[in-house]
Amino acid sequence: MLFHVRxxxxxxxxxxxxxxxxxxxxxxxxxxxxxxxxxLWRIVGRYSNFSVFxxxxxxxxxxxxxxxxxxxxxxxxxTPLATHPSELAAQ
Amino acid sequence: MLFHVRxxxxxxxxxxxxxxxxxxxxxxxxxxxxxxxxxLWRIVGRYSNFSVFxxxxxxxxxxxxxxxxxxxxxxxxxTPLATHPSELAAQ
Amino acid sequence: MLFHVRxxxxxxxxxxxxxxxxxxxxxxxxxxxxxxxxxLWRIVGRYSNFSVFxxxxxxxxxxxxxxxxxxxxxxxxxTPLATHPSELAAQ
Amino acid sequence: MLFHVRxxxxxxxxxxxxxxxxxxxxxxxxxxxxxxxxxLWRIVGRYSNFSVFxxxxxxxxxxxxxxxxxxxxxxxxxTPLATHPSELAAQ
Amino acid sequence: MLFHVRxxxxxxxxxxxxxxxxxxxxxxxxxxxxxxxxxLWRIVGRYSNFSVFxxxxxxxxxxxxxxxxxxxxxxxxxTPLATHPSELAAQ
Amino acid sequence: MLFHVRxxxxxxxxxxxxxxxxxxxxxxxxxxxxxxxxxLWRIVGRYSNFSVFxxxxxxxxxxxxxxxxxxxxxxxxxTPLATHPSELAAQ
Amino acid sequence: MLFHVRxxxxxxxxxxxxxxxxxxxxxxxxxxxxxxxxxLWRIVGRYSNFSVFxxxxxxxxxxxxxxxxxxxxxxxxxTPLATHPSELAAQ
Amino acid sequence: MLFHVRxxxxxxxxxxxxxxxxxxxxxxxxxxxxxxxxxLWRIVGRYSNFSVFxxxxxxxxxxxxxxxxxxxxxxxxxTPLATHPSELAAQ
Amino acid sequence: MLFHVRxxxxxxxxxxxxxxxxxxxxxxxxxxxxxxxxxLWRIVGRYSNFSVFxxxxxxxxxxxxxxxxxxxxxxxxxTPLATHPSELAAQ
Amino acid sequence: MLFHVRxxxxxxxxxxxxxxxxxxxxxxxxxxxxxxxxxLWRIVGRYSNFSVFxxxxxxxxxxxxxxxxxxxxxxxxxTPLATHPSELAAQ
Numbered sequence: 001m002l003f004h005v006r007x008x009x010x011x012x013x014x015x016x017x018x019x020x021x022x023x024x025x026x027x028x029x030x031x032x033x034x035x036x037x038x039x040l041w042r043i044v045g046r047y048s049n050f051s052v053f054x055x056x057x058x059x060x061x062x063x064x065x066x067x068x069x070x071x072x073x074x075x076x077x078x079t080p081l082a083t084h085p086s087e088l089a090a091q
Numbered sequence: 092m093l094f095h096v097r098x099x100x101x102x103x104x105x106x107x108x109x110x111x112x113x114x115x116x117x118x119x120x121x122x123x124x125x126x127x128x129x130x131l132w133r134i135v136g137r138y139s140n141f142s143v144f145x146x147x148x149x150x151x152x153x154x155x156x157x158x159x160x161x162x163x164x165x166x167x168x169x170t171p172l173a174t175h176p177s178e179l180a181a182q
Numbered sequence: 183m184l185f186h187v188r189x190x191x192x193x194x195x196x197x198x199x200x201x202x203x204x205x206x207x208x209x210x211x212x213x214x215x216x217x218x219x220x221x222l223w224r225i226v227g228r229y230s231n232f233s234v235f236x237x238x239x240x241x242x243x244x245x246x247x248x249x250x251x252x253x254x255x256x257x258x259x260x261t262p263l264a265t266h267p268s269e270l271a272a273q
Numbered sequence: 274m275l276f277h278v279r280x281x282x283x284x285x286x287x288x289x290x291x292x293x294x295x296x297x298x299x300x301x302x303x304x305x306x307x308x309x310x311x312x313l314w315r316i317v318g319r320y321s322n323f324s325v326f327x328x329x330x331x332x333x334x335x336x337x338x339x340x341x342x343x344x345x346x347x348x349x350x351x352t353p354l355a356t357h358p359s360e361l362a363a364q
Numbered sequence: 365m366l367f368h369v370r371x372x373x374x375x376x377x378x379x380x381x382x383x384x385x386x387x388x389x390x391x392x393x394x395x396x397x398x399x400x401x402x403x404l405w406r407i408v409g410r411y412s413n414f415s416v417f418x419x420x421x422x423x424x425x426x427x428x429x430x431x432x433x434x435x436x437x438x439x440x441x442x443t444p445l446a447t448h449p450s451e452l453a454a455q
Numbered sequence: 456m457l458f459h460v461r462x463x464x465x466x467x468x469x470x471x472x473x474x475x476x477x478x479x480x481x482x483x484x485x486x487x488x489x490x491x492x493x494x495l496w497r498i499v500g501r502y503s504n505f506s507v508f509x510x511x512x513x514x515x516x517x518x519x520x521x522x523x524x525x526x527x528x529x530x531x532x533x534t535p536l537a538t539h540p541s542e543l544a545a546q
Numbered sequence: 547m548l549f550h551v552r553x554x555x556x557x558x559x560x561x562x563x564x565x566x567x568x569x570x571x572x573x574x575x576x577x578x579x580x581x582x583x584x585x586l587w588r589i590v591g592r593y594s595n596f597s598v599f600x601x602x603x604x605x606x607x608x609x610x611x612x613x614x615x616x617x618x619x620x621x622x623x624x625t626p627l628a629t630h631p632s633e634l635a636a637q
Numbered sequence: 638m639l640f641h642v643r644x645x646x647x648x649x650x651x652x653x654x655x656x657x658x659x660x661x662x663x664x665x666x667x668x669x670x671x672x673x674x675x676x677l678w679r680i681v682g683r684y685s686n687f688s689v690f691x692x693x694x695x696x697x698x699x700x701x702x703x704x705x706x707x708x709x710x711x712x713x714x715x716t717p718l719a720t721h722p723s724e725l726a727a728q
Numbered sequence: 729m730l731f732h733v734r735x736x737x738x739x740x741x742x743x744x745x746x747x748x749x750x751x752x753x754x755x756x757x758x759x760x761x762x763x764x765x766x767x768l769w770r771i772v773g774r775y776s777n778f779s780v781f782x783x784x785x786x787x788x789x790x791x792x793x794x795x796x797x798x799x800x801x802x803x804x805x806x807t808p809l810a811t812h813p814s815e816l817a818a819q
Numbered sequence: 820m821l822f823h824v825r826x827x828x829x830x831x832x833x834x835x836x837x838x839x840x841x842x843x844x845x846x847x848x849x850x851x852x853x854x855x856x857x858x859l860w861r862i863v864g865r866y867s868n869f870s871v872f873x874x875x876x877x878x879x880x881x882x883x884x885x886x887x888x889x890x891x892x893x894x895x896x897x898t899p900l901a902t903h904p905s906e907l908a909a910q
Contacts (some may be wrong), residue, residue: 001240002132003262004141005353013831019141019287025177032179039130041093041143044881045824045895049175050095052132057183062264062317074267076103076318078262080185081132084140086116088123088131092876094899096773103741135244136187136258148820153772153901164204167773169899171822173881184314185324195376207359214361221312222361223275223325223354226426227369227440231357232277234314266322267316269311270299270305274421276444279498285468330365334445335499349500353367353442355426366496368505374628377558389541396543401493404543405457405507405536406482408608409622413539414459445496450480452487452495454505456603458626460682467650513547517628517681531682535549535624537608548678549641549688559740571723585676586725587639587718589691590790591733591804594722596641617692627678630686632662634669634677638786642864649832668805695729698862704799713864717731717806719790730860732869753905760907767858768907769821769871769900777903778823780860809860812868814844816851816859 002038002081003061005051007074023069036064052081093129093172094152096142114160127155143172155177184220185243186261187233193255203253218246234263275311275354276334278324280347283291296342325354366402366445367425369415374376389431400428416445457536458516459492462529478524491519507517507536548627549607551597560607562579569615582610598627639675639718640698642688644711674699684707687717729790730766730809733807735802751797764792780809821857821900822880824870827845842888855883871900 011017031037039052055061065076083090104107111175122128130143156167174181190260193199212221237243247258265272284290302309312325328334338349356363375381395401403416419425429440447454459474466472486492494507520531538545556570557563569598601607611622629636648654668674676689692698702713720727739745759765767780783789793804811818830836850856858871873879884895902909 003240004132004134011833018286021226028177029179029182039143040175040177041095042175042881043095044171044173044877045884045897050170052130058185058262058317059183059264062315065318078318079141079259080135080240080243080262081133081141082167082241084131084133086131087118087119091120092878094877102196106741133244135240136247136260147773149822149899150901152899153770156773159828169773171877171880171897171899173878186316187315195379210359211361211364221325221356222359223277224357224426225277226353226355226422227429227442232313232352232354261323262317263323264317266313266315268301268313270302273302274423275424288468298418300540331444331499332365332369332446334444335497338500351444353425353444355423373535376508377561392541393543393546403507404539404541405459406537406539406608407459408537408604409611409624412537414534416494443505444499445505446499448495448497450483450495452484455484456605458604461713464642470650481611511625513681516626517679529600533626535604535607535626537605550678550680554693559743574723574724585689586721586723587641588790590717590719590786591793591806596716596718598676617656625687626681627674627687628677628681628725631676632665634666637666640786695731695808695863696810698808699861702864704881715808716863717786717789717808719787732860732862756905757907757910767871768903768905769823770903771823772899772901778900780858780896807869808863809869810863812859812861814859816845816848819848 001055001057002072003053003055004079004081005053005065006043006077007051008046008048008076009070009073010047010075011073017070017073020069025067031064092146092148094144094146095170095172096144096156097134097168098137098142099137099139099167100161100164101138101166102164106135107163108164118159122155183239184262184263186231186235187235187247188225188259189233190228190230190257191255191256192229192251197236199252199255202251209250213246258263274328274330276326276328277352277354278338279316279321280324281319281321282343283320283348284346285341290316291340294308294345300341304337323346336358365384365419365421366419367419368445369417370407370412370441370444371415372412372440373434373437373448374411374439376438381434386432389391391432395428458508458510458511459534459536460508460520461498461503461532462506463501463503463531464528465502465530466528472525472528475524484525486519491523500536547601548604549599549601550625551595551599552589552594552623552625553618554592554594554622555616556593556621557619563616563619566615573614577610610624638694640667640690640692641716641718642690642702643685643714644688645683646707646710647684647712648710652701654707654710659704664705668701704728706719729783729785731781731783732807732809733781733793734771734805735779736774736776736804737798737801738803739801745798745801748797755796755801759792794799821833822872822874823900824872825862825867825896826870826885827865827895828892829866829868829894830892834883836889836892839888846887850883862899867902 016023028037036054037051038054041050043050046047053061055064065071068074119128119131123131127145128142129145132141134141144152144155146155156162159165204268210219218236219233223232225231234246235243237246246254250256252258274350301310301313305313309327310324311327314334316323326334326337328337338344368373390441392404394402401415402418405414407413415426417428419428428434432438483492483495487495491509492506493509496505498505506515511528520526521530574583574586576585582600583597584600587596589596599607599610601610611617614620662691665674665677669677673691674688675691678687680687689703690698692701702708756765756768760768764782766781766782769778771778781789781792783792793799796802847856847859851859853871855874856870857873860869872880874883884890
């Protein structure tokens, strides 16, 4: 089940988040390899991304997002996705 | 070059758009087969979609969008996408 | 899997929707009996409701909502819900 | 009398609220057992909840909310609810 | 129990609402005499009012508002009120 | 001359405003006794109020508001009120 | 007593308002000569104006505005003005 | 050439701006005497003003505003003004 | 003197504006040749443009814009521009 | 390929950014000389600019913007531009 996710990151000034950023990247790669974080794009000019997650439930999605290393500094917006009737793969 | 596109469709009440909807679907399939309209998802509960387009230029993107059969009834929001440093394919 | 849904209904002036309203009510009762539309409250002073749906997938939710008799006149906003750690039933 | 309540929590960076969070959970459970806090859901991806309260008056609702341990860090939005004419229990 | 209510009226152009306006006024006076519609002020420069209602429940409030003759042309915003600790009458 | 006033109070974290709050209450009572601050209601779930002031001029209103002990921490929104043609007292 | 007023005019398409526009202009000149409508500026690129009115009360202001020939097509926003401590005339 | 200017001032808590406020007042008086700052009104209930400036160019306006002593604490909104066809002085 | 202008065009459904569109294009070319409309870009996916105008005064700008053939169908937003201290041509 | 870019700069109070500002200016001049930063205008009354960039791809644009010395203090909004059919150079 697919969810469209937008994450906007705001680091408080003066805070060193080098370790968190590295951990975030490691976790993002792990979730991509696992087929859960299926798309990840940088929004040009922003410390933000558009992502698509493939999860079995809302609880799983919240569990994954709220455990991300940068979660305390993120504003997250979630949109549930359905199959589009004009999608090629759905024909 | 990837662009994130949100399309919200509003059909004026009383207007028959059966032909346009069919033409829109045909064109969407054609553009997906051509590798230009690379993702197309329905937003749950809305006559809207999130899409990703892969085009060579802004002019090409505007040409494609403004020629869509339902374009006169769409509100379109475009976000340029860049490669994310944590994207698996970019490692 | 639970989703919070807000529906705002706007009937174009001069349109007779008596049949649709009756069909909507019948369908709402049917979905409540089926355990899918688990909560339904009127927002005071508005032709709007807050609802909670229990569905197996995003596709099922979109299918149900987009087939409601009053769907063409609704603006729908959806929020995925997860189990709250302080919810009594989850202890 | 039912009220729909949305609570968004923002903890100032660097503040230790472990005790408050524990007290908040205890109080939430107590109010649920008392039949006052009748629904409590986590909003996916946010430190927020959608809740429904059943109280005898506006004064009681304000008294309860403003005494919550995390109240100083909450932004609260309240919507009065009425019985929906299509609600199953109201037939 | 007091509720703050803002009503914004928009009459579709070309519609004759003389009767409804007269009925609305008669009903407003009746509700004021009954002690239900306790305050009613015109917002300067707008076809709008700020009002305060004193009702026993949310259901009563919705019943009253949704039966107003101009209700189909109103946008209504409701805010529950509580006793203020600095209110003179509450000392 | 009546003005509708909404005050939203935000105290910076860590600041002790006990004295100001006491002074604010004393001043609010004084202005109510003087017939200037004619209504004062708490907005449920917020550190906010809806008020109505009766003053002789805009200058008097600004003078009173800007001298309130909590003024530096308030966001104030003012709406001029006129007599409503359906107000009972105006018949 | 001064009030800052913004008026945005929207004429429904197809409506002939030639007479109303002429009457509006005549009334505007009359109110300027009377010293009531003390400033009147066109907002560049809009069918809108910023104005300042000098009236004795809120009721007078509402009476004047709601009797303007183009009032049914205006959206009006009002801001009460006070003497500024740095105003030259106030020294 | 006239410009409508709104200035909203926000002083960071704990900062002593006594000198800046005095310098701002001196500069405001100077610009009013020079016929550049032609109107200056306090917005009731806010640390804000509505002003009108008469300058020869956009560059002159930016030069004047950005050199104001309180400029670092202001949010400024500018609207170009044109002669209104119903303005008395323009007849 | 430069002004940044955004124009959003909305044609009422069913209206034939072929002549106006042709006249608008002719006028746009004329103003570009005259060095007044110095930049004109299409916003991708919208019936909108970002433009820059070089005019001697606000009155001239309003005169030009309000005489455009499509002006009745435009929403126009204007931002005055000043020389940037880092602009190459200003060094 | 052209992109319209708005940058709003907010320096945290008390931070010395003299070096960054100088570096930003040097970089801006360099990018202008290289034909990448093709327009740069100050927004009157703001620490903001409207710019136009000419780049080969979204990735190049993000690389350039995110490496600007003041990038950590900027809020950036990007709009892809296409050739306008009424642009003089496109005839």
